Amino acid sequence: MADEINELAQSYGWPVVYETDRDFDRGIGREVNWGVTEQVVLGYLESHISNDCCLVGVGNDPELAERVVRQMDDDLEDEIESLAELLAAIQEDEDPRRLAQxxxxxxxxxxxxxxxxxxxxxxxAARENDEYRVRDIAISSLVYIEWPEFKPMLEEIKAHDPEEQVRARASMVLRAYEAAGM
Known part of the structure; x- marks a missing residue:
């Protein structure tokens, strides 16, 4: 999808200002940023786990960033899952691989x-799933959500999950929340 978004960005005159490829071994997904203005960047993030992607608008002009994301939503309307579809998938899917994605x-x-x-x-998913990798991915995905309401749960998981990898992931996300000022 990055190519399609790049075409849209180019049509609006937004140059690529940063790009990195996916590195599965380092847990890094693909990222591309387009300079909308000197104050706002449109960012494309692609998961190294699932190849799913998202767009974010960031910068010193939050209103413009929000307008840019809404424009991309309109331009890509047929390719974006609704909140209801996203929620239904995580509530209803029991297959560990599909649930993780x-x-x-x-x-x-x-x-x-x-x-x-x-x-x-x-x-x-983060507390109760029998498959530790699903719990790990649920916690990893919280880094994109950044709701302070997750902090007590992450603290609990960090202290009590039976898997070291899951406890370490909860600790990592908590550090990311702290770095974001939460």
Missing amino acids: SLVRAGFGAPREFDEEFFDAFAK
């Missing part, structure tokens, strides 16, 4: 403001 997509596409249903679905 759905969690990544839902992390990318979750609402900016706290949403009880998304919170409950992520909390269930």
Whole structure:
């Protein structure tokens, strides 16, 4: 999808200002940023796990960043999953592989403001799933959501999950939240 978004960005006159390829071994997905203005960047993030992607607008002009993302939503309307579809996938899918992919997509596409249903679905996957890799991916996906309501849950997981990898992931996400000023 990066190529399609690049074509759109080029049609608006936005140059690529940063690009990195996916590095699975280092846990890094593909990232491309286009300079909308000196104050706003349109960012494309692609998961190294699932190949799913998201767009974000960031910068010193939040209103313009929001308008840019809304424009991309309109331009890519047929290719963007709705919040209802994202939520249904993480609530209903029991296959660990598909659930993990759905969690990544839902992390990318979750609402900016706290949403009880998304919170409950992520909390269930992060705390209760029998497959530790699903718990790990659920926690990893929280880095994109950044709701302070997740912090107590992450602290609990960091202290009590039976898998070291999951405890370490909760610690990593908590550090990311701290770095983001949460």
